[in-house]
Amino acid sequence: MQDLPATEVKTTCPYCGVGCGVLARVAADENVAVRGDPDHPANFGRLCSKGAALGETTGLEGRLLAPEIDGRKASWDEALDLVASRLSETIEEHGPESVAFYVSGQLLTEDYYVANKLMKGFIGSANIDTNSRLCMASSVAGHRRAFGEDIVPGIYEDLDQADLVVLVGSNTAWCHPILYQRLLSAREARGTKIVVIDPRRTATAEECDLHLAVGPGTDVLLFNGLLAHLDRTGTIDRNFVDTSTIGFAEAVSVAIAEAPSARAVAAGCGLDESAVRLFYELFASTTRTVTVYSQGVNQSAHGTDKVNAIINCHLATGRIGRRGMGPFSVTGQPNAMGGREVGGLANQLAAHMSFDDTADVDRVARFWNAPRIARQPGLKAIDLFRAAGEGKVKALWVMGTNPAVSMPDANRVRAALKACEFVVASDVTRTDTTRFADVLLPAAAWGEKEGMVTNSERRMSRQRAFLPLPGEARADWRIVCDVAQRMGFAEAFAFDGPAAILREHAALSAFENEGLRKFDIGHLANITDGEYREFAPRLWPAAQGGEDPERLFADGRFSTPDGRARFVPVRQEGPALPVTADRPLVLNTGRMRDQWHTMTRTGRVPRLAANTPEPVIDLHPRDAMAHGLRDGDLARIETRFGFARARVRLCDGQRPGEAFLPMHWSGQFAAMSGAGALSSPVTDIYSGQPELKHVPARIARERVAWQAALVTRCDLRPTGFVHWSRQAVAGGWSYALTGTETPDQGILLARALLSATGEGLVEYRDRHGLNYRAAALDGAGALTEALMVAPAGQLPDMTWLTSLLASRDPLSANARRMLLSGRAPETEPAIGRIVCACFNVGANQLAAAVQSGCRSLDAVGKALGAGTNCGSCRSEIRRIVDAYPAQAAE
Ligand SMILES: Nc1nc2c(c(=O)[nH]1)N[C@H]1C(S)=C(S)[C@@H](COP(=O)(O)OP(=O)(O)OC[C@H]3O[C@@H](n4cnc5c(=O)[nH]c(N)nc54)[C@H](O)[C@@H]3O)O[C@H]1N2
Ligand SMILES: Nc1nc2c(c(=O)[nH]1)N[C@H]1C(S)=C(S)[C@@H](COP(=O)(O)OP(=O)(O)OC[C@H]3O[C@@H](n4cnc5c(=O)[nH]c(N)nc54)[C@H](O)[C@@H]3O)O[C@H]1N2
Ligand code: SF4
Ligand SMILES: [Mo]
Numbered sequence: 001m002q003d004l005p006a007t008e009v010k011t012t013c014p015y016c017g018v019g020c021g022v023l024a025r026v027a028a029d030e031n032v033a034v035r036g037d038p039d040h041p042a043n044f045g046r047l048c049s050k051g052a053a054l055g056e057t058t059g060l061e062g063r064l065l066a067p068e069i070d071g072r073k074a075s076w077d078e079a080l081d082l083v084a085s086r087l088s089e090t091i092e093e094h095g096p097e098s099v100a101f102y103v104s105g106q107l108l109t110e111d112y113y114v115a116n117k118l119m120k121g122f123i124g125s126a127n128i129d130t131n132s133r134l135c136m137a138s139s140v141a142g143h144r145r146a147f148g149e150d151i152v153p154g155i156y157e158d159l160d161q162a163d164l165v166v167l168v169g170s171n172t173a174w175c176h177p178i179l180y181q182r183l184l185s186a187r188e189a190r191g192t193k194i195v196v197i198d199p200r201r202t203a204t205a206e207e208c209d210l211h212l213a214v215g216p217g218t219d220v221l222l223f224n225g226l227l228a229h230l231d232r233t234g235t236i237d238r239n240f241v242d243t244s245t246i247g248f249a250e251a252v253s254v255a256i257a258e259a260p261s262a263r264a265v266a267a268g269c270g271l272d273e274s275a276v277r278l279f280y281e282l283f284a285s286t287t288r289t290v291t292v293y294s295q296g297v298n299q300s301a302h303g304t305d306k307v308n309a310i311i312n313c314h315l316a317t318g319r320i321g322r323r324g325m326g327p328f329s330v331t332g333q334p335n336a337m338g339g340r341e342v343g344g345l346a347n348q349l350a351a352h353m354s355f356d357d358t359a360d361v362d363r364v365a366r367f368w369n370a371p372r373i374a375r376q377p378g379l380k381a382i383d384l385f386r387a388a389g390e391g392k393v394k395a396l397w398v399m400g401t402n403p404a405v406s407m408p409d410a411n412r413v414r415a416a417l418k419a420c421e422f423v424v425a426s427d428v429t430r431t432d433t434t435r436f437a438d439v440l441l442p443a444a445a446w447g448e449k450e451g452m453v454t455n456s457e458r459r460m461s462r463q464r465a466f467l468p469l470p471g472e473a474r475a476d477w478r479i480v481c482d483v484a485q486r487m488g489f490a491e492a493f494a495f496d497g498p499a500a501i502l503r504e505h506a507a508l509s510a511f512e513n514e515g516l517r518k519f520d521i522g523h524l525a526n527i528t529d530g531e532y533r534e535f536a537p538r539l540w541p542a543a544q545g546g547e548d549p550e551r552l553f554a555d556g557r558f559s560t561p562d563g564r565a566r567f568v569p570v571r572q573e574g575p576a577l578p579v580t581a582d583r584p585l586v587l588n589t590g591r592m593r594d595q596w597h598t599m600t601r602t603g604r605v606p607r608l609a610a611n612t613p614e615p616v617i618d619l620h621p622r623d624a625m626a627h628g629l630r631d632g633d634l635a636r637i638e639t640r641f642g643f644a645r646a647r648v649r650l651c652d653g654q655r656p657g658e659a660f661l662p663m664h665w666s667g668q669f670a671a672m673s674g675a676g677a678l679s680s681p682v683t684d685i686y687s688g689q690p691e692l693k694h695v696p697a698r699i700a701r702e703r704v705a706w707q708a709a710l711v712t713r714c715d716l717r718p719t720g721f722v723h724w725s726r727q728a729v730a731g732g733w734s735y736a737l738t739g740t741e742t743p744d745q746g747i748l749l750a751r752a753l754l755s756a757t758g759e760g761l762v763e764y765r766d767r768h769g770l771n772y773r774a775a776a777l778d779g780a781g782a783l784t785e786a787l788m789v790a791p792a793g794q795l796p797d798m799t800w801l802t803s804l805l806a807s808r809d810p811l812s813a814n815a816r817r818m819l820l821s822g823r824a825p826e827t828e829p830a831i832g833r834i835v836c837a838c839f840n841v842g843a844n845q846l847a848a849a850v851q852s853g854c855r856s857l858d859a860v861g862k863a864l865g866a867g868t869n870c871g872s873c874r875s876e877i878r879r880i881v882d883a884y885p886a887q888a889a890e
Contacts, residue, residue: 019455065471105333108451126378142307161324169296201653240318410676610834
């Protein structure tokens with residue numbers, strides 16, 4: 001059992017790659033209180049809406065607390081024996097390539113290290129891939145092509161010191177919020193210019209100096225045009241190009257041929273020529289330029305080329321490895337970088353060594369004492385699930401990821417999980433993926449586990465436990481080691497804790513390194529358990545006891561055999577799957593501000609659900625009109641891979657011809673609203689990363705006859721409805737249900753979801769059988785559930801009933817009388833849709849504050865607190881402030 005400290009524990013946020021430091025403690029009332037760690041160099045005390053709500057995610061509702069075999073509870077011994085024997089038997093019978101692991105950038109470094117060591121070193125197959133394949137693989141491939149090693153050269157300070165920051169395919173304001181706030185503070189201090197390159201006018205774009213709404217997938221052309229412009233205008237750093245790079249002449253001649261002028265680029269990218277010129281001139285004239293990029297670049301069939309098109313421009317200007325400049329691929333997951341260090345991708349080995357070099361393979365084999373080590377790359381995610389579907393992979397272990405939702409062509413992935421003979425899932429909760437598991441292993445969650453993560457700037461930070469392990473949950477590293485030992489590899493997996501694993505990982509990074517690999521954390525090879533416990537955030541590489549070297553490639557030497565970086569000539573390709581008359585829309589997918597991935601944790605937090613309570617698809621008004629859709633209509637979206645339903649939201653920040661669907665809604669939160677089923681499994685040939693930002697789609701209105709709203713204390717998964725979605729609310733859940741049946745049938749269907757029956761239920765039904773209302777109270781007279789069913793478009797507002805669910809107080813006689821009307825007895829103004837999730841401030845409150853004299857972001861912040869914490873909602877607040885009639889303000 002761990003020793004749990006009584007005071008605040010320094011740990012790290014388990015969400016995005018910014019890697020913010022968090023101070024967490026269990027308060028006297030047993031609630032978990034969190035705040036930003038003022039000493040952590042990633043965030044200096046700030047947290048975004050998701051980080052600030054971490055204390056609300058540590059409850060045990062829905063947690064997996066014991067191992068299960070075929071749906072029945074089992075002991076750990078039984079479960080581990082079964083996993084080990086099935087893996088061993090499968091390998092014995094069908095060879096090592098018949099088993100596979102699919103892991104996650106949300107595992108801690110130590111978990112990741114042992115999973116990789118078991119598969120590549122001891123099972124002898126490289127069939128371990130990770131959700132980072134869907135996330136960072138193109139950046140990894142681009143870095144290796146250009147630098148000879150997967151290195152992110154820059155650090156966060158570069159954003160403070162830059163004069164121009166170009167954000168490419170990155171909705172930083174929502175996805176790396178604290179980094180974005182840091183950038184905005186730097187702009188205040190030094191006037192940094194911000195350019196956003198994204199087909200959508202995102203919250204990030206709304207705050208920037210120049211937004212280029214590029215046509216989807218046209219970034220290579222835009223950056224080729226930039227390289228040609230830099231050459232034309234004499235902005236090339238000849239000295240750097242001559243001494244530190246190879247291949248400039250070819251890359252630039254391809255760029256000139258591909259993108260001869262700003263006009264040609266503008267036409268190809270669907271932009272104004274003047275905007276393209278402005279961007280090129282800004283870039284050419286600003287030495288201190290950082291280009292930040294993420295999924296709009298990586299998740300593309302040409303993602304690796306996009307990465308190199310960007311890096312080419314930085315190499316040409318020598319803007320790399322120096323203060324305030326460089327290409328900067330920001331990582332998505334909390335430990336995406338740690339996963340790259342341990343070599344968790346199927347085509348990497350370990351500690352930045354690779355299968356391409358037999359000396360590397362021999363070196364790792366000697367270090368691990370692993371004669372059976374894999375010598376070839378393994379299956380990448382898309383191929384791995386395909387192989388599982390075809391029966392080639394017969395045993396699959398999924399850890400810390402939810403591929404049934406997050407993989408493209410998700411219906412096929414589900415079919416593969418179903419077809420696979422033996423599926424193991426390690427998770428903290430039940431998910432769409434765990435439904436397919438033969439063995440379910442309960443993993444320790446954030447707050448319960450100990451280990452290391454590395455953020456986007458290569459800063460290693462500790463996650464620390466401040467809660468006891470609940471039920472029988474175990475840390476992932478321990479589960480993997482337990483299985484490895486039972487497979488006969490006891491000696492190689494005899495770790496007594498994460499510190500021992502980290503020591504080995506550090507030693508491997510330094511083993512016969514001699515400066516060949518920049519990833520070297522050898523100074524941690526002898527870290528004591530005590531030092532590990534106290535470890536303070538630190539960048540790698542760091543010399544033995546020395547200072548952090550901060551930026552990499554500062555000396556103009558790269559990790560290639562000759563020390564020079566490579567220009568990569570790149571050509572703009574057309575979309576892998578072009579739109580057709582039949583599927584005329586490009587469907588783009590991605591993230592929302594307050595949800596994390598498949599919502600297994602954030603989806604349970606009421607204040608995070610409030611901003612966007614149900615699945616919506618954003619459409620330009622022109623496209624909506626062309627398809628006969630209005631704001632709020634339920635739509636069916638279809639691609640050649642599958643379909644989904646979501647409510648239409650008109651949005652003039654969308655490029656005409658392109659729709660946007662969030663990736664978050666799994667089967668746990670909605671009937672059929674997953675982006676995964678629609679998304680394309682076409683991959684980039686270099687990186688194997690799928691094109692999640694581009695798939696041709698059609699959209700049509702879904703005929704709806706009735707609607708229902710149910711608020712309840714119960715955690716339900718309705719079945720048999722054309723569409724449902726649910727939202728966490730204080731005290732329970734709020735369900736939105738719809739159907740195509742006649743309203744009387746709808747009433748039957750919806751009523752079946754109620755728990756109360758007979759006398760416990762107060763009911764009302766109109767004469768025509770069209771409207772139905774019901775409510776139930778507990779013994780003390782507090783509301784437990786309320787249901788309203790009505791013909792489409794006639795549903796009463798549920799705000800008051802939802803608030804009653806939260807209060808748990810017995811209802812007044814007055815309130816009881818009004819219950820079935822759904823209207824509060826004394827009218828209190830509704831606060832409106834939640835805009836500021838940190839302080840729970842709604843749109844109506846903001847509008848009222850503006851009305852009563854708060855005419856700036858700061859004034860609103862002073863009055864209501866809104867926007868003053870994480871800042872993610874500032875662009876939305878600004879819109880409300882700006883909407884105040886100009887004449888009234890005079
Ligand atoms: N709130 C929140 N934050 C998160 C996460 C989350 O789930 N929720 N997840 C984390 C993870 S794992 C990741 S990987 C990051 C992702 O962070 P981001 O990459 O910032 O997020 P996305 O929304 O996936 O995509 C970014 C943008 O790419 C744009 N895009 C689409 N196609 C193109 C194109 O062809 N060219 C260009 N230039 N842009 C294009 C999209 O319109 C979108 O706005 O976020 C991390 N942070
Ligand atoms: N259409 C579309 N699809 C996408 C994307 C997109 O933009 N569009 N983005 C892609 C990207 S960039 C990413 S990173 C992926 C993310 O996709 P996933 O990795 O599938 O998403 P998560 O919901 O974060 O899944 C993490 C799982 O691990 C569990 N978990 C949490 N903590 C622990 C732990 O300590 N141990 C264990 N064993 N389990 C734990 C959670 O409950 C959850 O089930 O989605 C990808 N899919
Ligand atoms: S920016 Fe937000 S989600 Fe990302 S690490 Fe910081 S607090 Fe967590
Ligand atoms: Mo990601």
